[in-house]
Amino acid sequence: MSALLLRDLKLAVRAGGGFGLGLAFFLIVTVLVPFGVGPDSGLLARIAPGILWVGALLACLLSLDRIFQLDWEDGSLELLATAPIPMEGVVLMKALAHWLSSALPLVLAAPVLGVLLNLPTAGYGWLMLSLALGTPALSMIGTFGAALTVGLKRGGLLLSLLVLPLYVPTLIFGTEAARRGAEGLANATPLLMLAGITAGVTALLPFAAAAVIRVNLR
Amino acid sequence: MRVEDLGCQRGGVPVLEGVSFTLAAGEALALRGPNGSGKTTLLRTIAGLQPPAGGRIELAEDSVAYGAHADGLKATLTVAENLAFWAAIHACDKVSEALEAFELRPLATRPAQKLSAGQKRRLGLARLLVTGRPLWLLDEPTVSLDADSVGLFGRAVRAHLSAGGAALIATHTDLGLEARVLDVTAFAATGGPAPGGFAEAFA
Known part of the structure; x- marks a missing residue:
């Protein structure tokens, strides 16, 4: 299964793999916000955790439709279905590859963009921690959505519509953990909830996504 | 490998029924039939990509290599x-x-x-x-190959068979193999699409 992970990471960083697109999108969205809401540093500091979380979430969404679509188009997905590794394992590796290539760069870039939004000093660590805990859930839920829409022509938009409502709990607890951390309040509860969501979807969704792919391949 | 009274469906439409044959190690079987007669569906069903509509497939687990x-x-x-x-x-x-x-x-x-x-x-x-x-399921393997490459492929299949493998090949070209021929039109499901399969598409 590690071969699949390595291949997906290799494909992501090679030409046309889309690596860095999400990161650039995240950067641009975050830079646009001060233009939209004005340069009031107090206001920016207050909304910074939420903006950074929404930006990271949308940037994650950008690369979701590539997770299975390309493999479906060139026939690899069918061949993987007849291969000795279980489809659940394929799904898990796909989600992990998406997290490593699309979400992890966002987690690492978030503090830099926090400077642009005047994020309070106390908030940097909590922002990164909440993103590191929450983005795996975004990748996993997104992989499930990608499995649902694999094989549909222009399924990308439908994928966004399916996945965004499922992202709501992760977003709520993620921003809450980052915001409370930045304001110096206790934030153990939202962090635990966030970790719980990630653990829950990682345990359950590979089975659901694998079942959906088997149906979609028929 | 043994297939007994197998029924195949594509998108819920029955395509083939009562397909029965055996394939021993070292043997090749060529699937023949016009376009849309169900060769691909049969191969996909045996490869486990589609559930059979009926009948049984006796096959060792993880023995299939599917060439789509x-x-x-x-x-x-x-x-x-x-x-x-x-x-x-x-x-x-x-x-x-x-x-x-x-x-x-x-x-x-x-x-x-x-x-x-x-x-x-x-x-x-x-x-x-x-x-x-050990078991190769090949769907039109020689598409876009030149004569030399078809020769290479024939040699690879013969080597595979002599090493104890088996092959089920849907093809229109002669690969120079000693293979039995299975004409899938004989198993066309009643009420399924007409051979050619285009009737529905243009109806």
Whole structure:
């Protein structure tokens, strides 16, 4: 299964793999916000955790439709279905590859963009921690959505519509953990909830996504 | 491998019924029939990609290597990388033999997107060797191959059969194999699409 992970990471960083697109999108969205809401540093500091979380979430969404679509188009997905590794394992590796290539760069870039939004000093660590805990859930839920829409022509938009409502709990607890951390309040509860969501979807969704792919391949 | 009274469906429409045949190690079976007669559906059902509508397939687990119309190649990976990936997935170490068998050695470091259609097909067929699986299910394997490459492919299939493998091949060309022929039109499901399969599409 590690071969699949390595291949997906290799494909992501090679030409046309889309690596860095999400990161650039995240950067641009975050830079646009001060233009939209004005340069009031107090206001920016207050909304910074939420903006950074929404930006990271949308940037994650950008690369979701590539997770299975390309493999479906060139026939690899069918061949993987007849291969000795279980489809659940394929799904898990796909989600992990998406997290490593699309979400992890966002987690690492978030503090830099926090400077642009005047994020309070106390908030940097909590922002990164909440993103590191929450983005795996975004990748996993997104992989499930990608499995649902694999094989549909222009399924990308439908994928966004399916996945965004499922992202709501992760977003709520993620921003809450980052915001409370930045304001110096206790934030153990939202962090635990966030970790719980990630653990829950990682345990359950590979089975659901694998079942959906088997149906979609028929 | 033994197939008994197998029914096949595609998208809920019955395509074939009562398909029965046996295939022993070292044997090849050629599937014949016009376009749309159900050859691909039969192969996909045996490969486990589609549930059978009825009947049984007796087959050792993890013994099938499916060669579909699409080759499952990644355009930005080189020939050797593509093969190495499938070899790693199947925990098999025959990459250099596969490169030799289909004369891909000079192309090994070329990205798959820079290959011609026939070269891509040869790479897709070389993938069968790195699966290490005994039963090859091949769907029109010789599409876009020139005469020399068809010869290479025939040789690879013969080597596979003499090593105790088996092959089920849907094809219109003569591969120079001693293969029994199974005409799938004999099993067309009643109420299924007419041979040719286009009646519905244009109705």
